[in-house]
Amino acid sequence: MYRTHNxxxxxxxxxxxxxxxxxxxxxxxxxxxxxxxxxxxxxxxTQLIFxxxxxxxxxxxxxxxxxxxxxxxxxxxxxxxxxPTGKIEILVSxxxxxxxxxxxxxxxxxxxxxxxxxxxxxxxLDIRRNPIxxxxxxRHNLALEIRxxxxxxxxxxxxxxxxxxxxxxxxxxFVVPSRTHVGKFYTLAQSPQLFKQLxxxxxVDKYFQIVKCFRDEDARSDRQIEFTQIDCEMxxxxxxxxxxxxxxxxxxxxxxMKNIQLEPFPCISYSDAMKMYGTDSPDIRFGMSFMxxxxxxxxxxxxxxKEQELVIGIKVTKCHNxxxxxxxxxxxxxxxxxxxxxxxxxxxxxxxxxxxxxxxIMRIFINHFQVTPGDFLFIxxxxxxxxxxxxxxxxxxxxxxxNLKKTKIFKPLWITDLPLFEWNEKYKRYKSVxxxxxxxxxxxxxxxEKHPESIRSKSYDLIxxxxxxxxxxxxxxxxNIQNLIFKHLGFSVKEIESKFGFFIKAFEYGTPPxxxxxxxLDRLINLLExxxxxxxFIAFPKNNYGKDIMIKAPSFLKKEKLKELxxx
Ligand code: ASP
Numbered sequence: 149m150y151r152t153h154n155x156x157x158x159x160x161x162x163x164x165x166x167x168x169x170x171x172x173x174x175x176x177x178x179x180x181x182x183x184x185x186x187x188x189x190x191x192x193x194t195q196l197i198f199x200x201x202x203x204x205x206x207x208x209x210x211x212x213x214x215x216x217x218x219x220x221x222x223x224x225x226x227x228x229x230x231x232p233t234g235k236i237e238i239l240v241s242x243x244x245x246x247x248x249x250x251x252x253x254x255x256x257x258x259x260x261x262x263x264x265x266x267x268x269x270x271x272x273l274d275i276r277r278n279p280i281x282x283x284x285x286x287r288h289n290l291a292l293e294i295r296x297x298x299x300x301x302x303x304x305x306x307x308x309x310x311x312x313x314x315x316x317x318x319x320x321x322f323v324v325p326s327r328t329h330v331g332k333f334y335t336l337a338q339s340p341q342l343f344k345q346l347x348x349x350x351x352v353d354k355y356f357q358i359v360k361c362f363r364d365e366d367a368r369s370d371r372q373i374e375f376t377q378i379d380c381e382m383x384x385x386x387x388x389x390x391x392x393x394x395x396x397x398x399x400x401x402x403x404x405m406k407n408i409q410l411e412p413f414p415c416i417s418y419s420d421a422m423k424m425y426g427t428d429s430p431d432i433r434f435g436m437s438f439m440x441x442x443x444x445x446x447x448x449x450x451x452x453x454k455e456q457e458l459v460i461g462i463k464v465t466k467c468h469n470x471x472x473x474x475x476x477x478x479x480x481x482x483x484x485x486x487x488x489x490x491x492x493x494x495x496x497x498x499x500x501x502x503x504x505x506x507x508x509i510m511r512i513f514i515n516h517f518q519v520t521p522g523d524f525l526f527i528x529x530x531x532x533x534x535x536x537x538x539x540x541x542x543x544x545x546x547x548x549x550x551n552l553k554k555t556k557i558f559k560p561l562w563i564t565d566l567p568l569f570e571w572n573e574k575y576k577r578y579k580s581v582x583x584x585x586x587x588x589x590x591x592x593x594x595x596x597e598k599h600p601e602s603i604r605s606k607s608y609d610l611i612x613x614x615x616x617x618x619x620x621x622x623x624x625x626x627x628n629i630q631n632l633i634f635k636h637l638g639f640s641v642k643e644i645e646s647k648f649g650f651f652i653k654a655f656e657y658g659t660p661p662x663x664x665x666x667x668x669l670d671r672l673i674n675l676l677e678x679x680x681x682x683x684x685f686i687a688f689p690k691n692n693y694g695k696d697i698m699i700k701a702p703s704f705l706k707k708e709k710l711k712e713l714x715x716x
Pocket of ligand 1: 338339340341380619620621664665666
């Protein structure tokens with residue numbers, strides 16, 4: 149028998165019991181003739197006490213040795229109220245080493261001295277630490293909650309293939325050479341997109357899958373090349389049905405996991421988001437939406453801005469921060485088609501762009517924005533897109549500078565009506581903003597020939613605190629429209645047939661209207677736990693260069709293996 153109890157459960161009511169425990173040595177201290185050891189397992193830590201005579205000199209006990217002990221539960225003289233087992237200790241009568249250990253390469257404690265590289269090389273040791281272990285437990289609980297909730301609401305979890313053919317979904321795919329079919333390749337699924345649509349055609353009313361997806365992109369702290377999606381699809385739905393249900397879903401998860409009651413999610417169109425925040429993933433924890441100033445400029449005849457396509461501004465109220473930091477920031481943004489005005493507490497003004505600026509102009513802006521002493525104005529001008537993008541970035545930097553990104557506050561919003569296409573300058577053709585299976589808005593289809601870039605799609609993103617957590621759309625369910633969209637994306641009739649023949653064919657058998665969404669599970673946990681690195685919630689993540697430094701993947705293949713795969 150390895151244990152009668154685990155290392156996290158014994159407490160005062162067990163005093164007097166004879167117990168057997170097994171665990172790893174976390175700490176060892178000698179006090180005169182007595183020896184204290186903390187042993188750890190998945191469940192917690194228990195303190196052991198024994199006479200040094202019990203272990204003879206040759207019997208070395210080092211950190212991370214795995215031991216089994218027998219002993220009696222006794223009351224501790226100096227109690228530790230921070231841990232559940234802190235009121236007792238085990239007076240050990242027998243010790244057995246189950247396995248020895250090399251000295252660990254970093255300290256296996258909540259706060260470790262190990263850097264990321266060493267922790268990832270020995271990830272199994274890292275997982276022994278509470279912060280990582282607890283993250284894996286949180287992930288498990290979240291996944292369980294998702295499964296239960298979706299199942300209760302009529303969604304069926306169905307696995308779809310990973311080894312498929314290339315599907316254009318916006319990213320590069322990983323390819324796998326086939327051994328048995330000379331010269332042919334599989335690609336790893338970027339998402340179950342086509343299969344979940346085929347399930348709808350197959351009459352499955354609601355589908356979900358917690359699924360690994362693979363995208364050959366540069367990894368980052370918020371993106372892995374191999375990641376997990378909560379992938380969902382529903383039949384007989386329109387945009388409002390999907391948004392309503394999944395708002396309920398996300399609210400449920402926040403309530404269950406964090407006991408947070410989210411407010412109703414605002415819903416704004418892509419074009420409004422760009423106009424108000426200069427980005428399609430705005431962080432709305434802090435206000436500062438853009439104010440358009442072209443009319444004011446015309447009315448007040450401010451000559452140096454009159455010719456600009458767009459002039460927009462934001463007001464930053466009550467900025468308390470280190471003056472050096474503010475000045476550094478103001479210097480950094482000089483010459484970026486942007487200027488600032490500061491209304492000082494003594495009611496005088498300061499401004500950049502002083503060549504063009506005078507007291508009268510400053511007063512016009514100050515009055516327009518109803519600025520009070522201590523506030524800043526930032527005004528961006530130029531071509532529409534650029535002016536918005538610049539002010540959008542400044543808005544975020546200001547939020548960081550003035551600590552406006554409140555923690556423990558979650559502000560979700562839906563962004564809808566994203567454009568169907570965007571122009572790809574490199575390939576001189578249009579590409580889908582979401583993916584080619586996204587339905588255009590009916591009222592915009594007539595723009596297909598002349599202004600494809602103006603077509604809005606029935607797509608939506610869920611943004612929380614400036615992070616894209618989910619994205620989806622109502623799909624095309626009409627064969628002609630699907631063919632038309634493929635054609636506009638530059639696919640020839642032959643290509644459409646060879647790549648999507650099976651899919652287009654399925655459209656001939658009574659395809660139901662359908663739509664869905666996929667949420668990034670890694671990102672969602674990261675957000676819920678207010679962490680800034682998704683690697684902390686993945687048992688065996690890749691590093692930011694897409695490498696697994698423990699197993700040393702990717703790696704070279706031996707010649708014979710390459711030959712088997714038909715590479716010369
Ligand atoms: N398949 C899409 C994606 O992975 C999500 C969706 O449209 O449901 O981004």
